[in-house]
Amino acid sequence: xxxxxxxxxxxxxxxxxxxxxxxxxxxxxxxxxxxxxxxxxxxxxxxxxxxxxxxxxxxxxxxxxxxxxxxxxxxxxxxxxxxxxxxxxxxxxxxxxxxxxxxxxxxxxxxxxxxxxxxxxxxxxxxxxxxxxxxxxxxxxxxxxxxxxxxxxxxxxxxxxxxxxxxxxxxxxxxxxxxxxxxxxxxxxxxxxxxxxxxxxxxxxxxxxxxxxxxxxxxxxxxxxxxxxxxxxxxxxxxxxxxxxxxxxxxxxxxxxxxxxxxxxxxxxxxxxxxxxxxxxxxxxxxxxxxxxxxxxxxxxxxxxx
Amino acid sequence: xxxxxxxxxxxxxxxxxxxxxxxxxxxxxxxxxxxxxxxxxxxxxxxxxxxxxxxxxxxxxxxxxxxxxxxxxxxxxxxxxxxxxxxxxxxxxxxxxxxxxxxxxxxxxxxxxxxxxxxxxxxxxxxxxxxxxxxxxxxxxxxxxxxxxxxxxxxxxxxxxxxxxxxxxxxxxxxxxxxxxxxxxxxxxxxxxxxxxxxxxxxxxxxxxxxxxxxxxxxxxxxxxxxxxxxxxxxxxxxxxxxxxxxxxxxxxxxxxxxxxxxxxxxxxxxxxxxxxxxxxxxxxxxxxxxxxxxxxxxxxxxxxxxxxxxxxxxxxxxxxxxxxxxxxxxxxxxxxxxxxxxxxxxxxxxxxxxxxxxxxxxxxxxxxxxxxxxxxxx
Numbered sequence: 001x002x003x004x005x006x007x008x009x010x011x012x013x014x015x016x017x018x019x020x021x022x023x024x025x026x027x028x029x030x031x032x033x034x035x036x037x038x039x040x041x042x043x044x045x046x047x048x049x050x051x052x053x054x055x056x057x058x059x060x061x062x063x064x065x066x067x068x069x070x071x072x073x074x075x076x077x078x079x080x081x082x083x084x085x086x087x088x089x090x091x092x093x094x095x096x097x098x099x100x101x102x103x104x105x106x107x108x109x110x111x112x113x114x115x116x117x118x119x120x121x122x123x124x125x126x127x128x129x130x131x132x133x134x135x136x137x138x139x140x141x142x143x144x145x146x147x148x149x150x151x152x153x154x155x156x157x158x159x160x161x162x163x164x165x166x167x168x169x170x171x172x173x174x175x176x177x178x179x180x181x182x183x184x185x186x187x188x189x190x191x192x193x194x195x196x197x198x199x200x201x202x203x204x205x206x207x208x209x210x211x212x213x214x215x216x217x218x219x220x221x222x223x224x225x226x227x228x229x230x231x232x233x234x235x236x237x238x239x240x241x242x243x244x245x246x247x248x249x250x251x252x253x254x255x256x257x258x259x260x261x262x263x264x265x266x267x268x269x270x271x272x273x274x275x276x277x278x279x280x281x282x283x284x285x286x287x288x289x290x291x292x293x294x295x296x297x298x299x300x301x302x303x304x305x306x
Numbered sequence: 307x308x309x310x311x312x313x314x315x316x317x318x319x320x321x322x323x324x325x326x327x328x329x330x331x332x333x334x335x336x337x338x339x340x341x342x343x344x345x346x347x348x349x350x351x352x353x354x355x356x357x358x359x360x361x362x363x364x365x366x367x368x369x370x371x372x373x374x375x376x377x378x379x380x381x382x383x384x385x386x387x388x389x390x391x392x393x394x395x396x397x398x399x400x401x402x403x404x405x406x407x408x409x410x411x412x413x414x415x416x417x418x419x420x421x422x423x424x425x426x427x428x429x430x431x432x433x434x435x436x437x438x439x440x441x442x443x444x445x446x447x448x449x450x451x452x453x454x455x456x457x458x459x460x461x462x463x464x465x466x467x468x469x470x471x472x473x474x475x476x477x478x479x480x481x482x483x484x485x486x487x488x489x490x491x492x493x494x495x496x497x498x499x500x501x502x503x504x505x506x507x508x509x510x511x512x513x514x515x516x517x518x519x520x521x522x523x524x525x526x527x528x529x530x531x532x533x534x535x536x537x538x539x540x541x542x543x544x545x546x547x548x549x550x551x552x553x554x555x556x557x558x559x560x561x562x563x564x565x566x567x568x569x570x571x572x573x574x575x576x577x578x579x580x581x582x583x584x585x586x587x588x589x590x591x592x593x594x595x596x597x598x599x600x601x602x603x604x605x606x607x608x609x610x611x612x613x614x615x616x617x618x619x620x621x622x623x624x625x626x627x628x629x630x631x632x633x634x635x636x637x638x639x640x641x642x643x644x645x646x647x648x649x650x651x652x653x654x655x656x657x658x659x660x661x662x663x664x665x666x667x668x669x670x671x672x673x674x675x676x677x678x679x680x681x682x683x684x685x
Contacts, residue, residue, distance in 0.1 A: 050592055075594030085589030089607050098593050148593070 001026055002047070002156060002188060007056035009042050016042045018212035019056070024205075026155075029182055029189045031203035033196055033235065039212040040192045044158055047190065048077045060156065075099055078157035078187070082164035084145030086133040092118075092144050093129040099152040117147040120181060139170040146178065150187070157182075159191040163198065175201055196235055200224070200244050208232050220248055242303040246271035254302060255292035260285040265294065275299045311368040314375075317423045318362040321382075324415030325355055330393045331410040336462070336651050342410050345389060348396060354389050358382055358416065365423060376427035380448075382420040386413065387452060394460030408462040408653055435679055442671055449664070462653040463660065466642075478661065480556070480637030484628040485665075488560055489620050492567030497613070499568075500575025501601065510576070517569040525627055528565070529634050532558040559636030563627055567620040574616030578609025611680040618673035625666040629658065 004022040008015055017039040024030045032040040045051040047058055049070045058065045065073055086095050093114045100110045115125040121143040133141055142162065149157055162178070163171045179202055182189050193199055199206045200220045207217040208231075216228035224245045227233040236244070251274050252267035264287040265274055271294075274286055278296045285295040328342025329351075345351040361378045364370070370378075394407035428441060458464050467474055503510040523531075537553025540546050550557050582605055590604045606613075632640020639658040646654030 048592060050588070071594045071596045073594075074592060079589070079592035081585055081588060081592070083583075083585040085583070085585035085592075087586060087590070087604055087608075088583075098595075102594055102599070145589075148589075 001061060002190070003057075003059040003062075004043075004047070005057045005059065007043065007046055007058065008054050009039075009046060009051060010054045015212045017046065017053075020209075020212075020214045021056075022207060022214065022217060024188055024190060026188055027186045029179070029191065029202060029204045031199040031206050032190065032192045032209060033194065033199045033206055034209035035194060035235075037211075038209040040194075040209045041160055043209070044160055044190060044192050047156075048074045048079060048158055050074075075102055075152065076154055076156070078149035078152075078154040080146050080149040080157070080159045080162050082161035084133075084141045084165070086136075086141055086145055086148070088133050090133075091129065092123075092131050092133070092136070095133065095144060096148045096151050098148055103152055105152075113151060117151060121147050121177070123147075138166055139174060142166060142174060143177075146181075150181075150185070155188060157187050157189045159189065161193055162191065163193075171198075178202070196237065197244070200248065208235060221245065224248075243272050243275075246275055246299065246303050249302060251288055251294050254298045255288045255294050256298070257291075258285070258293040258295075260287045260293040262286065264289045271299055271302055275303070309368040310366050311370075313426050314365045314368075314370075314423065317419045317426070318366050320415055320422070321358065321362040321419030324412045324417075324419055325359060327412035327415060328410045329412040329416075330390065330397070331408045332397050333406040333408065333462075335404040336406045336466075336653055337649070340406070340408070342412075343393065343397065345393075345412065348389070348393050350392065351389070354385060358385060362419065362423075372427050372430035376424060376431060379420050379424035379427055383417065383424060384448070384452070386416045386420060388457055390461055391457040391459070394458070394462075398460050403465075406462040406465065406653060407460060408656075435675060435682070438675055442668070442675070446668060463656045466651075466653045466657045474642075474657070477638055477641050477658075481625070481628050481639045481662070481665070484556070484559055484563060484631055484636065484638050485621060485624045488563030488567050488624050488628075489617065491560070491564045492571045492620060493617070495564075496568050496571030496616075497575050500572045501579065503572070504576050504579040514569075514573060514576075517572055520565050521569045525562070525566070525630055526633075528562045529558065529630055532562055533634065536561070554634045554636075556631070556636050558634060559628070559631035559638075563624045563631075566627060567624060570616045570619045570623075571613075574612050574619075575609065578612030579605050581612060582608045611677055614673065614677045614680050618670060618677060621673060622666050622670045625662060625669060629662055632658070 002022075002024040004020060007017060007020045009017040020039075020043055022030070032043060034040040042051055046053045047065070049065060053066075060076075087098070090098075093111075096114045096117055097110045100113060105113070114129065118125040118128055123140060123143060128136075128140070128144075133144070136144065142165070146159075146162065149159070163174050166174055175198060191202060200223075203220055205217065206220055206223050208215045208223065208228075210231050216223060216232050218226075218228075223232065224236060224241050227236060247270045249271045250267065251265055251269050251271060254271065255267065260283065262281060262283055265277060266289050274294050275296075277286055278284070278299065283296075285293045287293055325345065327344070329345040329348075330343050331340040332343055333340030345355045361382050365375060365378060390409055390413050397407050398405050428438075431437075433441065452458065453464075459468065499513065503513050520528075533553040535553075536551055536558050540551045540553060543551070552558070586604060586608070587600065590600045595603065628636075628638045629640035629643055631638050632642070632644045639662045642658030643655050644658075646652065646656075646658065
């Protein structure tokens with residue numbers, strides 16, 4: 001569990017982060033969203049003390065991070081950034097092995113961990129182990145960057161705009177993969193982005209920041225349906241919030257018994273996908289794989305403000 | 307008609323001018339003006355001249371493969387050098403130790419023509435890094451072999467060498483000690499200084515400003531100004547003279563070369579470290595490396611190509627500048643250059659100048675190759 005208590009950071013008398021308190025439960029995925037200059041990156045960097053707080057405390061599993069030497073603290077916390085920051089003079093395997101080697105793991109254990117992570121990120125170890133970073137595509141380099149951050153099995157992973165340098169198609173896949181891996185490993189993850197769509201797609205919780213203040217800290221659904229301030233509402237964008245809301249809910253949640261014509265839809269597909277399919281195929285209801293149907297009326301009810 | 311290679315035509319013209327001009331100069335002794343002797347005036351000369359002309363003309367055709375071109379150029383160069391040696395032994399009367407046969411304009415132009423042809427051929431060959439190291443080693447071995455064979459012993463420069471063999475070796479050592487010693491000192495002081503001003507932005511302007519001013523002082527002036535300053539230090543500071551400090555000699559020469567070397571080392575260290583991407587540095591710190599680990603494992607290895615480029619600049623610059631040390635009794639090949647100038651004995655000047663040029667050339671090429679090797683490692 002990560003507890004951020006009354007954390008502030010001043011630069012020349014100006015508060016970049018202003019008295020922020022947050023708690024992230026074990027295994028949770030929290031997305032920090034805000035415009036540039038909102039203080040979200042500074043807040044993230046105070047957690048692993050790349051920036052020292054001016055006031056306030058960060059507790060990890062009850063231990064005040066200020067009591068640990070910064071470099072030892074950072075070896076326990078995964079860190080991945082935009083543009084991946086791979087070491088260009090080291091191979092993929094050496095890059096991933098960075099923290100285990102700093103921690104003095106035995107050689108064989110490091111090698112096994114590297115291969116395990118490459119497998120996890122769908123990179124064939126035999127083909128990728130000895131490649132140099134400049135021989136990787138953007139998506140591959142990004143995955144190696146995340147693998148490196150996870151190498152020493154940290155309980156907490158911090159990510160700063162990890163998908164910022166990827167093109168939209170690869171980004172969607174990378175987001176889905178990350179969420180899947182985070183679920184599987186049970187890692188607590190705090191991710192910074194300026195993209196509300198990314199926040200909604202990934203977050204168990206979303207914390208919206210503006211000018212150093214925490215405006216709202218809530219589930220994606222609550223952020224979409226009940227924005228705390230006009231700023232949060234503007235950040236969501238009014239145009240497609242109904243669709244974003246639908247994208248959060250799986251088909252299985254509103255399926256009812258019944259029969260319908262045409263191709264079935266997967267139960268874990270989102271309502272947004274179901275709506276798109278209804279509109280595209282001109283059907284009033286879709287059969288759900290494994291039984292039941294989802295109706296256009298039910299979709300409409302979910303999307304409208306209650 | 308076959309297509310012509312423009313650079314090869316230029317080399318052929320240079321070589322042709324060399325064939326037309328006297329190959330050597332014959333002097334009754336080392337000081338009197340001599341008379342030129344052309345290659346064709348020598349008994350074996352016509353055949354050699356015809357062979358050289360054939361290679362030069364044939365080389366103009368663009369269709370020649372690079373390997374053949376390189377082999378022909380090297381053969382031509384060797385033939386020209388051996389002709390020089392043969393001309394010397396042919397022209398010098400038996401038992402005469404006063405007569406001198408010196409290379410003349412014809413020799414230099416022919417050597418230049420074939421040398422350029424060889425360099426051009428190496429370029430076209432696009433050799434791998436390993437092959438280029440091999441070519442460099444081969445060229446050095448070939449030159450050493452020809453010198454050791456005694457084929458050139460009759461040539462004036464080699465006769466000057468023969469009479470002062472021990473002195474030459476001593477001065478060669480002194481020259482290398484000056485060039486490499488000043489480089490070593492500059493690296494020892496310059497790299498930490500570069501790292502310090504990389505981390506401490508505040509001193510950057512001041513340090514680089516001072517080093518820039520040092521760099522702009524003309525070398526002779528710097529050597530000159532050091533004589534009274536270090537002379538005073540040696541006289542005024544107890545123990546300084548005993549430690550080797552003096553106004554003239556090796557010490558001021560070493561100090562001057564060290565000062566000239568400092569700016570390239572410091573500024574390249576700074577440039578190399580600053581060139582490391584911010585994301586890479588941030589990742590290194592964020593993953594939990596200590597300050598020293600970030601420097602040793604990330605920053606310095608990535609800055610290495612730029613650092614090696616500084617070593618190249620400094621070494622070539624200091625091998626050349628060390629000649630001036632001869633003027634203030636610092637030793638090195640400059641000793642021969644200035645002795646020769648005083649005695650108007652050009653052969654003696656060459657005895658100092660030629661090894662300096664060869665040394666700078668070999669050091670320059672070797673370090674270029676090292677820089678490329680490091681680039682490849684870092685890329």
